[in-house]
Amino acid sequence: MDHEHHFPQGFQGAGVYTGVKRNPNKLDFSLLVSDRPAVGVGVYTQNLVCAAPVKYDRSLTPSNDIRVVAMNSGVANACTGDRGDRDAAEMAAVAGEACGASAKQTLVLSTGVIGAHLPMEKIKQGAIATAAKLANTPAALEDVARGIMTTDTVPKIRSREIVLDGRAVRVTGIAKGAAMIGPNMATMLSVIMTDAAISAADAQTALADAVVESFNCISVDGHMSTNDTVLLLANGAAGGEPVTGKALSAFRATLLEVCEDLAQSIPADGEGATHLITVEVHGCRTRQEALKIGRTIADSPLVKTAIHGADPNWGRIVSAAGYAGVPFNPEHVDLLINGLLVYEQGTPVAFDEEQVSLSIRDNRDTLLVLILGEGTESARFWTTDLTADYVRLNADYRT
Amino acid sequence: MDHEHHFPQGFQGAGVYTGVKRNPNKLDFSLLVSDRPAVGVGVYTQNLVCAAPVKYDRSLTPSNDIRVVAMNSGVANACTGDRGDRDAAEMAAVAGEACGASAKQTLVLSTGVIGAHLPMEKIKQGAIATAAKLANTPAALEDVARGIMTTDTVPKIRSREIVLDGRAVRVTGIAKGAAMIGPNMATMLSVIMTDAAISAADAQTALADAVVESFNCISVDGHMSTNDTVLLLANGAAGGEPVTGKALSAFRATLLEVCEDLAQSIPADGEGATHLITVEVHGCRTRQEALKIGRTIADSPLVKTAIHGADPNWGRIVSAAGYAGVPFNPEHVDLLINGLLVYEQGTPVAFDEEQVSLSIRDNRDTLLVLILGEGTESARFWTTDLTADYVRLNADYRT
Numbered sequence: 001m002d003h004e005h006h007f008p009q010g011f012q013g014a015g016v017y018t019g020v021k022r023n024p025n026k027l028d029f030s031l032l033v034s035d036r037p038a039v040g041v042g043v044y045t046q047n048l049v050c051a052a053p054v055k056y057d058r059s060l061t062p063s064n065d066i067r068v069v070a071m072n073s074g075v076a077n078a079c080t081g082d083r084g085d086r087d088a089a090e091m092a093a094v095a096g097e098a099c100g101a102s103a104k105q106t107l108v109l110s111t112g113v114i115g116a117h118l119p120m121e122k123i124k125q126g127a128i129a130t131a132a133k134l135a136n137t138p139a140a141l142e143d144v145a146r147g148i149m150t151t152d153t154v155p156k157i158r159s160r161e162i163v164l165d166g167r168a169v170r171v172t173g174i175a176k177g178a179a180m181i182g183p184n185m186a187t188m189l190s191v192i193m194t195d196a197a198i199s200a201a202d203a204q205t206a207l208a209d210a211v212v213e214s215f216n217c218i219s220v221d222g223h224m225s226t227n228d229t230v231l232l233l234a235n236g237a238a239g240g241e242p243v244t245g246k247a248l249s250a251f252r253a254t255l256l257e258v259c260e261d262l263a264q265s266i267p268a269d270g271e272g273a274t275h276l277i278t279v280e281v282h283g284c285r286t287r288q289e290a291l292k293i294g295r296t297i298a299d300s301p302l303v304k305t306a307i308h309g310a311d312p313n314w315g316r317i318v319s320a321a322g323y324a325g326v327p328f329n330p331e332h333v334d335l336l337i338n339g340l341l342v343y344e345q346g347t348p349v350a351f352d353e354e355q356v357s358l359s360i361r362d363n364r365d366t367l368l369v370l371i372l373g374e375g376t377e378s379a380r381f382w383t384t385d386l387t388a389d390y391v392r393l394n395a396d397y398r399t
Numbered sequence: 400m401d402h403e404h405h406f407p408q409g410f411q412g413a414g415v416y417t418g419v420k421r422n423p424n425k426l427d428f429s430l431l432v433s434d435r436p437a438v439g440v441g442v443y444t445q446n447l448v449c450a451a452p453v454k455y456d457r458s459l460t461p462s463n464d465i466r467v468v469a470m471n472s473g474v475a476n477a478c479t480g481d482r483g484d485r486d487a488a489e490m491a492a493v494a495g496e497a498c499g500a501s502a503k504q505t506l507v508l509s510t511g512v513i514g515a516h517l518p519m520e521k522i523k524q525g526a527i528a529t530a531a532k533l534a535n536t537p538a539a540l541e542d543v544a545r546g547i548m549t550t551d552t553v554p555k556i557r558s559r560e561i562v563l564d565g566r567a568v569r570v571t572g573i574a575k576g577a578a579m580i581g582p583n584m585a586t587m588l589s590v591i592m593t594d595a596a597i598s599a600a601d602a603q604t605a606l607a608d609a610v611v612e613s614f615n616c617i618s619v620d621g622h623m624s625t626n627d628t629v630l631l632l633a634n635g636a637a638g639g640e641p642v643t644g645k646a647l648s649a650f651r652a653t654l655l656e657v658c659e660d661l662a663q664s665i666p667a668d669g670e671g672a673t674h675l676i677t678v679e680v681h682g683c684r685t686r687q688e689a690l691k692i693g694r695t696i697a698d699s700p701l702v703k704t705a706i707h708g709a710d711p712n713w714g715r716i717v718s719a720a721g722y723a724g725v726p727f728n729p730e731h732v733d734l735l736i737n738g739l740l741v742y743e744q745g746t747p748v749a750f751d752e753e754q755v756s757l758s759i760r761d762n763r764d765t766l767l768v769l770i771l772g773e774g775t776e777s778a779r780f781w782t783t784d785l786t787a788d789y790v791r792l793n794a795d796y797r798t
């Protein structure tokens with residue numbers, strides 16, 4: 001984190017260790033609490049195999065009456081049948097009760113091992129212990145973020161302040177990483193809080209639109225989890241009527257910035273990664289087509305290993321675009337790696353391979369810019385390189 | 400290779416070292432020659448960025464008058480502009496001439512570095528030297544296969560004999576691997592020869608159908624190359640009229656068997672691979688849907704690393720199916736790993752993790768069988784595990 005982040009007004013949080021994770025120096029249960037009913041909306045995994053907490057939250061949102069988000073790491077409560085559904089509801093009930101709220105005012109998030117049942121006694125004790133520690137300090141906010149970490153190496157918190165209709169409001173979000181590891185099915189989770197006043201319908205649209213441009217534009221390994229969830233809570237504690245018009249537009253823009261910051265932080269902390277790769281695709285007929293090409297390049301193990309090896313391998317990048325399923329004229333394609341033109345109008349250009357290679361090797365960030373000649377739409381996609389450490393983390397935990 | 404393979408009647412071949420590859424103990428140029436005009440058909444990469452030899456062969460096939468296939472490894476003649484197109488045509492002309500055939504009777508295949516021009520002097524000398532060595536022995540056949548190897552560790556040759564309309568015919572094919580490495584863009588190449596008589600139209604349909612069920616059902620890294628090509632040459636040297644009816648069906652079945660054998664040999668020899676993974680998907684509404692799920696599971700780095708780590712991680716497999724984009728009821732899903740039921744009706748079952756883990760660890764072949772409850776269609780897909788060696792081979796060649 002580059003600077004201290006604060007809760008929006010009316011929000012508190014805390015995180016504790018309940019004994020689900022093996023390391024007692026880590027946290028594995030968190031609460032976020034609004035002191036008043038908040039608008040609560042969510043965007044959820046599209047995986048057909050979805051976890052019990054996703055089903056539970058989906059059934060409650062959008063809502064005008066959310067007070068609590070209860071989160072645990074270590075057990076994902078996925079593929080757990082009817083008992084998993086009952087456990088998710090019970091987790092909401094006990095966490096809500098500990099905070100003076102009802103089960104229907106409480107959303108739940110879980111991440112960790114799949115196919116295992118929630119350890120309900122630990123969850124109950126964790127909820128009570130966490131509720132007793134609630135605070136609105138930056139340290140408490142960091143504890144909330146730490147409570148949902150799995151293979152993340154750093155807590156992920158981002159925030160923005162903005163003035164809407166003359167009132168200072170804050171948008172603050174936490175997230176955890178997307179990569180999947182060990183027997184765990186880790187997950188992309190994020191909760192964004194704001195003290196702005198916004199209607200549930202506008203909040204739902206704003207969040208859905210922001211997710212498309214942010215969390216849906218990242219991948220570590222292309223594997224979509226059963227638990228992926230992004231929640232937005234807006235409690236209106238900054239005062240005023242729900243934002244409309246220009247203020248709503250300004251809020252949407254700020255929400256998108258926070259989502260982009262959080263989304264980028266995930267591949268930046270990808271398992272074993274040594275590079276954060278930004279793939280920009282320009283000159284497309286539609287944004288959808290640009291995204292499809294960006295995702296195909298970002299998911300290519302050959303592109304990801306090339307960047308890891310500081311190899312300016314334009315062939316792998318251009319050929320990945322070629323099989324993305326988007327029609328384009330390959331003779332109008334340009335490619336820049338870290339700002340250096342390596343491929344122009346469908347043909348490699350003479351370039352200083354050593355210079356481009358060093359620019360990859362010596363920077364954690366790599367920028368690939370692919371330009372087609374089909375239109376004016378563009379998209380950006382973030383991913384990591386693929387390293388031997390990724391394979392070790394994901395394969396060798398048994399040995 | 401488990402046994403000796405033979406050319407079909409009327410075919411010869413040879414392979415030589417021309418100096419394109421660095422190691423003079425390897426071969427880098429091959430010819431296959433039919434002593435009479437053969438039906439020649441092809442199935443080509445769907446990558447929009449396709450190499451000059453693909454464009455050249457596409458322009459000539461289907462044909463009733465093919466005599467020669469000239470192949471080189473080391474330089475792929477891809478992304479080489481107009482000069483690349485002229486070089487491919489010249490390679491066909493000089494190789495054809497060396498064998499007493501015209502350019503239009505000669506198909507060309509290239510694999511290796513992309514963005515580099517063919518070393519035409521070496522290609523010309525190679526064609527002359529190879530034509531002087533043509534033979535119809537198993538050793539010559541192996542040399543042909545060796546001449547197109549890049550990162551392959553073994554030459555890939557498979558064959559079948561069958562009696563059609565009372566005549567013994569042979570179907571013999573060679574292939575090279577699909578993985579992509581170093582500055583090379585390696586490629587899946589295959590040439591299948593038969594002395595059966597078959598019309599060009601029937602040959603084209605037979606090959607296209609066989610490729611869908613074989614070469615299109617494998618992946619090493621999901622990256623489709625610019626040069627992928629499968630050719631079928633049928634010279635009718637076994638005698639008789641072009642096959643029809645039951646004999647045609649028998650030929651098609653045999654061609655499919657040879658294609659499946661060759662296709663499987665590619666991931667079996669995948670870069671750094673320690674496991675050949677067969678993914679079977681049953682109980683689907685359509686074969687297309689089964690294939691889509693099979694490919695998604697096979698391309699998941701998390702599934703591939705799990706198998707590498709001998710981890711019976713049903714969650715990664717089931718959740719990969721869940722994001723394949725095919726609708727199904729997750730509560731009707733069963734999964735078997737190496738014949739052992741680990742997941743039934745959407746819920747993990749109690750199983751001996753150690754036993755399943757050992758069954759993965761102690762065998763090069765891993766069988767994943769996913770059963771949906773949506774219909775009666777099925778598909779099979781082959782892939783490799785993902786290892787740290789794969790990353791090293793593809794990233795670290797500069798260091």
